[in-house]
Amino acid sequence: MPAYVPPLKEIRFVLDHLVGMADVAALPGFGDATPDMVDSILSEAAKIAEHTLAPLNEIGDRQGATLTADKTVRTADGWKDAWQTLIEGGWNGLPFDPEQGGTGLPNLLNTAVHEMWQSANMAFALCPMLTQGAVNAMRLYADDALKARYLPKMVSGEWTGTMNITEPQAGSDLAATRSRAVPNGDHFLVTGQKIFITYGDHDLTDNIIHLVLARLPDAPPGVKGISLFVVPKVLVNDDGSLGARNQVTCVSLEHKLGIHGSPTAVLSFGDEGGAIGWLVGQPNRGLECMFAMMNHARLNVAMQGLAIAERAYQQALGYARDRVQGKPVGWSGDGRFAIVHHPDVRRLLMGMKARIEAMRGLLYTAAAAVDVAHSHADPDERARAALLVDLLTPIAKGWCTETGQVIASDGVQVHGGMGFVEETGAAQHYRDARITTIYEGTTAIQANDLVNRKILRDGGAAVRGLLADIAALGRELGDSPDEALRLTGFALRDSVIHAGDAVEWLLTATGDARLPAAASAHLLELLGLVTGGWQLARAARVATSLLAGGAGDADAAFLSAKPLTARFFATQFLPRVAALRAAIVTGSGAVMALTDEQLFAA
Amino acid sequence: MKILCAVKRVVDYNVKIRVKTDRTGVETANVKFSMNPFDEIAVEEAVRLKEAGVATEIVVVTVGPATAQDTLRTALAMGADRAILVQTDTETQPLGVAKALKAIVAQEAPGLVILGKQAIDDDCNQTGQMLAALLGWGQGTFASRIAAADGGLTVTREVDGGMETLALPLPAIVTADLRLNEPRYATLPNIMKAKKKPLATVTPDALGVDLTPRLTTLSVSEPPGRSGGVKLPDVATLVAKLKNEAKVIP
Numbered sequence: 001m002p003a004y005v006p007p008l009k010e011i012r013f014v015l016d017h018l019v020g021m022a023d024v025a026a027l028p029g030f031g032d033a034t035p036d037m038v039d040s041i042l043s044e045a046a047k048i049a050e051h052t053l054a055p056l057n058e059i060g061d062r063q064g065a066t067l068t069a070d071k072t073v074r075t076a077d078g079w080k081d082a083w084q085t086l087i088e089g090g091w092n093g094l095p096f097d098p099e100q101g102g103t104g105l106p107n108l109l110n111t112a113v114h115e116m117w118q119s120a121n122m123a124f125a126l127c128p129m130l131t132q133g134a135v136n137a138m139r140l141y142a143d144d145a146l147k148a149r150y151l152p153k154m155v156s157g158e159w160t161g162t163m164n165i166t167e168p169q170a171g172s173d174l175a176a177t178r179s180r181a182v183p184n185g186d187h188f189l190v191t192g193q194k195i196f197i198t199y200g201d202h203d204l205t206d207n208i209i210h211l212v213l214a215r216l217p218d219a220p221p222g223v224k225g226i227s228l229f230v231v232p233k234v235l236v237n238d239d240g241s242l243g244a245r246n247q248v249t250c251v252s253l254e255h256k257l258g259i260h261g262s263p264t265a266v267l268s269f270g271d272e273g274g275a276i277g278w279l280v281g282q283p284n285r286g287l288e289c290m291f292a293m294m295n296h297a298r299l300n301v302a303m304q305g306l307a308i309a310e311r312a313y314q315q316a317l318g319y320a321r322d323r324v325q326g327k328p329v330g331w332s333g334d335g336r337f338a339i340v341h342h343p344d345v346r347r348l349l350m351g352m353k354a355r356i357e358a359m360r361g362l363l364y365t366a367a368a369a370v371d372v373a374h375s376h377a378d379p380d381e382r383a384r385a386a387l388l389v390d391l392l393t394p395i396a397k398g399w400c401t402e403t404g405q406v407i408a409s410d411g412v413q414v415h416g417g418m419g420f421v422e423e424t425g426a427a428q429h430y431r432d433a434r435i436t437t438i439y440e441g442t443t444a445i446q447a448n449d450l451v452n453r454k455i456l457r458d459g460g461a462a463v464r465g466l467l468a469d470i471a472a473l474g475r476e477l478g479d480s481p482d483e484a485l486r487l488t489g490f491a492l493r494d495s496v497i498h499a500g501d502a503v504e505w506l507l508t509a510t511g512d513a514r515l516p517a518a519a520s521a522h523l524l525e526l527l528g529l530v531t532g533g534w535q536l537a538r539a540a541r542v543a544t545s546l547l548a549g550g551a552g553d554a555d556a557a558f559l560s561a562k563p564l565t566a567r568f569f570a571t572q573f574l575p576r577v578a579a580l581r582a583a584i585v586t587g588s589g590a591v592m593a594l595t596d597e598q599l600f601a602a
Numbered sequence: 603m604k605i606l607c608a609v610k611r612v613v614d615y616n617v618k619i620r621v622k623t624d625r626t627g628v629e630t631a632n633v634k635f636s637m638n639p640f641d642e643i644a645v646e647e648a649v650r651l652k653e654a655g656v657a658t659e660i661v662v663v664t665v666g667p668a669t670a671q672d673t674l675r676t677a678l679a680m681g682a683d684r685a686i687l688v689q690t691d692t693e694t695q696p697l698g699v700a701k702a703l704k705a706i707v708a709q710e711a712p713g714l715v716i717l718g719k720q721a722i723d724d725d726c727n728q729t730g731q732m733l734a735a736l737l738g739w740g741q742g743t744f745a746s747r748i749a750a751a752d753g754g755l756t757v758t759r760e761v762d763g764g765m766e767t768l769a770l771p772l773p774a775i776v777t778a779d780l781r782l783n784e785p786r787y788a789t790l791p792n793i794m795k796a797k798k799k800p801l802a803t804v805t806p807d808a809l810g811v812d813l814t815p816r817l818t819t820l821s822v823s824e825p826p827g828r829s830g831g832v833k834l835p836d837v838a839t840l841v842a843k844l845k846n847e848a849k850v851i852p
Contacts, residue, residue: 003616008634032794040675040793043636048787050616090790103790557632 004054004311006046006116009558012039014360015112017542018535019368024106027375033106041105045091045113052082053120060123060261061428065202067253073201073263079124083157083204092128092157096135100147101155107374111367114300115360118307122432123261125307127160127199129300134161134211137293141281142230149236150209160205163293164194164212164231164267172445174287175222179214179269181229181277189274190214190231193251193266196439200265201233201250207242208233211293212269212277213286220284228286229277231269247275258431294440295393299366301440302396305404306359308436312411312429313352319415319424320345339414347572348410354536354569355407359400361535366392391454391462392531398446398521399528401436408433447520450527451506456516460507463527467503470534471496477537482544484563488537491570492530498581499530505585518591519584526580533566533574540566603713603772605648607662607682608703609641610694611673612723625821628723637673640718642680644778646785647748648716649681656750657714659683663706665699665813667691671801678796679788685801690813695724698806698813700732705809707737712773714755719744719777730777741775742768746782 015021015038025033056078063076086092095110096102110132117125135154138147138161153159170176179192190212194200201208210231219225235243247270254264269275281289320340328341339345369392372385408430412419419426437443455463474496477489502523509515543562546555613619614634622629637645651657662677664670665688674685688702707715720727734741742748742757746765749756754771760779770776788796806813834840844851 005616005634009632032797034797036672036675037794037797039672040679040788040796041790043672043676044679044788044790044793052787085787088789089787094790103794555632 004050004057004120004314006042006049006119007310008042008046010357010360011042011112011115013539013543013558014364015108017546018361018539019108019364021108021368024108024368024371027106027371028377029104029375030106030371032104033109038109041094041109042112042116044089045116048085048089048091049116049120052085053117053124056082056124056261057121058425058428060121061258061432062260064260065253065263067250071250073203073250073253073265075202075204075263076261079261080204082124083127086128087157090156092131093155095132096139096155100139101152106368106371108364108367108371111299111303111364115303115307115310115363118300118304119311121261122304122308123259125304126259126262127202127204128157129297130163130198131157131159131161133163133293133296133300134209136296137211137228137289138209138230138280140292141228141289146230146278146280149240150230150232153207154209158205159207159209159232160199160202162197162200162208162210163290163297164197164200164210165290166196167193168195172442174213174226177213177215177226179212180217181214181227181279182217182274184274188229188277188279189270190229190277191270191274193268195266196254197265197267198262198439200263200267202263206234207236210248210267211280211290213290214277216283223287225284226286227283228280228289230280231275231277235276247272257434258428259435297440298393298397298446299363299370301436302359302366302393302400303363304436305400305402305433306356306363307404308429308433309352309356309359309404309407312408312426312433313349313356315424315426315429316352316411316414317349319418319426320349325416345414348414350565350568351572352407352410354565354573355403355532357539357565358532358536358569359396359403361539362392362396362531363400365535366396387462388466391450391466394446394450394454395524395527395531397441398437398443398450398524399532401433402443402525403528404436405430405433443521443524447524448517450524451516451520455503455506455523460503463503464500467496467499467530470530473534473537473541477541480544482563484567485537485540485544488533488540488563488566488570491574492533492537495530495533495574495577498577499526502526502581502584509588512589514592515588519588522580522584522588526577526584529573529577529580533569536562536566536569603657604659604661604710605651605657606703606707606710606712606715607641607645607648607660607677608699608715608717608729609645609662609664609673609677610638610699610718610721610723611635611664611666611670612638612721615639615722621822621824625823627819627822635669635672637676638718638721638723640720640722640778640780642676642718642785643780643782644716644718644776645677645680645682646783647745647776647778649786650783651714651748651750652681654750661686661710661712663688663703665690665694665702665806674801675796676788678799678801679793680786681792682799684799687801687803688806688809688811689803690806692813693815694813695815695817696726696728696732697816698811699729700736701811702806702809702813703729703733704736705811707733714772714774714776715739716776716778719779730775734775737773737775739773739775740770741777742770743775743777744779745776746779748776748782 060076066074093102094105095107098104181188181190212229212231213226233248237243249268251266251268323339325339369385369388373382376382412426412430415426418424474489474493477485480486540563543559547559614636617633620629648660660682662682663686744759745757746760747758757768759766
């Protein structure tokens with residue numbers, strides 16, 4: 001399988017010039033995140049991604065995780081050593097409090113490190129991703145005794161964490177959750193079956209800390225009656241040593257379309273009376289606690305969309321540069337040329353490149369805002385950043401994963417017939433990408449969250465504010481002497497007008513509750529395109545000013561490509577915003593027009 | 603015992619090298635640089651000798667541009683204690699580097715100098731040997747195993763006929779071969795600590811060393827492309843070809 005080379009130059013550009021790494025480093029507690037330190041950390045993480053994780057990607061796909069006769073899960077060859085590399089290196093603790101054994105570096109830096117790990121090996125990187133998410137939930141909601149017992153080893157990664165939400169009858173609708181927890185002395189006895197538990201069992205560590213949603217005996221029905229419990233695979237003694245096995249059994253592993261290396265477990269809790277667990281946070285407030293983990297996970301899955309797209313793009317670009325086939329249109333002279341010179345191959349590659357850079361800008365912007373929302377000294381700044389994170393989370397999750405899939409598909413297309421053949425590796429990215437629009441809330445759930453919680457709830461205030469900022473940038477670039485910037489500015493300004501129309505329609509489409517729901521996924525895609533264009537336009541503006549300021553020759557090709565890439569997106573992708581606006585405003589009513597009888601008539 | 607490790611910043615081994623259109627060298631703009639892999643093995647060995655209690659201090663040195671500080675920081679993160687940059691923007695060649703290292707050895711008085719057997723950019727495989735000659739010290743080149751013994755070292759070398767084991771009195775020069783060890787990744791805490799470790803910069807002038815290149819590159823070109831294979835009718839033709847064309851059997 002072709003190598004993955006972490007795009008460090010691009011990552012540095014985004015960190016330094018687009019999302020304000022220096023401002024994040026200036027937040028209280030992040031004094032160590034100096035530019036040279038960031039370089040050292042990124043380049044070492046890049047080495048691990050490139051040399052340890054990436055070569056295991058294909059092995060994991062081929063071997064998959066397997067359930068042994070004694071109901072334990074074995075990961076693919078080399079995965080255990082790779083996990084040790086991460087743990088011994090202290091990488092799992094990168095963003096966490098030094099008092100809990102972490103390094104206390106910004107979320108933004110952790111995001112950049114995780115991008116590389118997800119690109120290198122998405123099925124593997126799910127494990128550190130979920131473990132960090134579990135740490136976040138425990139940190140925020142567990143009491144001190146639970147924290148003391150579990151957190152240090154979860155921060156170090158000696159134990160991993162899982163998120164146990166889904167049950168056979170409770171997927172996107174958690175109100176249907178049936179797992180039960182009954183008080184029993186100082187703890188609870190948890191019973192029930194959970195499905196789709198990522199890294200629900202494995203042989204990477206000697207303990208796994210499950211965070212489990214279950215109902216207390218007196219719980220009210222619906223989502224307001226769900227509590228969160230910590231249920232370790234192996235009980236932990238008072239002195240920290242491991243005790244007896246808890247009643248948590250891996251009943252089976254799913255056979256999946258992709259991410260074969262990641263064990264997706266069916267877990268049975270309490271087969272002989274009840275698995276021992278402890279309440280995390282308040283009774284019946286479990287969903288709130290789980291959302292601490294879920295929101296973290298949603299931005300991380302959004303990152304998977306970008307990461308898999310980057311991997312697919314690198315592979316397609318390399319193939320297109322080497323593969324000789326046909327004489328490209330417009331080429332004179334003898335000989336044959338690589339397919340990268342065919343305009344349609346270039347269209348595919350440019351579409352991949354432009355959207356990847358757009359996604360990276362968007363996700364790193366959100367990651368920086370998470371740091372500001374947590375750590376800024378000024379409460380107004382914190383609130384503003386938190387609002388941006390809230391608004392961008394469903395857009396990022398929905399748009400970046402849908403786009404990641406399209407790009408992985410385009411990657412196969414660039415390879416032609418060889419892309420459909422597994423040995424090139426292009427197909428694996430396509431299969432692996434397919435889950436990203438489903439888990440941690442499907443695109444529909446994201447679109448629903450965007451429409452109801454992020455737009456309708458505040459009467460459109462937050463989204464209008466963001467669109468106003470984008471429009472201002474569009475106007476500024478529209479006056480630029482540079483043609484690429486000017487065209488980008490025009491297209492951005494137009495797209496904001498269409499976006500505004502779509503939002504205003506949504507705010508007034510209150511007559512039929514089905515209308516906003518029918519429009520929601522289109523609106524999400526529309527805002528994904530507009531915010532993606534916004535990021536590319538920002539990158540183009542800063543690259544142009546760096547060039548004008550005399551950036552070295554070494555960066556000339558890299559920087560001068562930015563405005564041209566922004567123009568490509570502005571002229572090839574932003575026109576879709578008008579079409580989406582039309583579909584939303586005039587087409588939403590057509591979605592549910594057929595009666596059941598009509599739908600099933602043929 | 604103090605160990606001096608010499609490292610070089612080179613184009614990363616994963617980069618697909620492209621020759622400049624004017625054939626004066628290879629493209630270095632927009633390419634990734636990292637520590638010469640053989641030097642990384644040398645640093646790893648020094649760290650292991652320190653962990654084993656054989657060495658007490660590791661000083662890492664490089665001769666190159668200001669950007670070579672990154673390479674030194676990498677070595678510090680792997681476990682070296684302090685670093686010296688002999689800063690120059692001129693092209694570095696083995697004799698000049700060996701002279702600079704000799705001057706650093708005079709200042710630092712190490713018991714052992716470990717460096718990679720060659721750098722993967724120019725593949726000279728000369729610096730260690732030249733340094734040994736300039737210092738008049740013993741040398742163990744192409745080391746695949748190093749062990750402390752009787753106040754000196756035994757060094758196992760990979761030679762054409764197999765393995766050769768030498769006893770080296772100290773001080774000595776050792777050059778690292780590929781199989782000496784597998785370098786570790788720097789841990790996050792050690793990367794953080796590396797920043798606080800001392801890194802000194804000196805000029806060649808201050809060392810009294812003249813780094814002016816003595817060799818001139820006339821032209822750099824891509825290796826010739828592979829010509830296609832041929833199908834042979836029988837073994838006799840193969841033997842004849844091996845004898846007369848390839849001349850690999852007499």
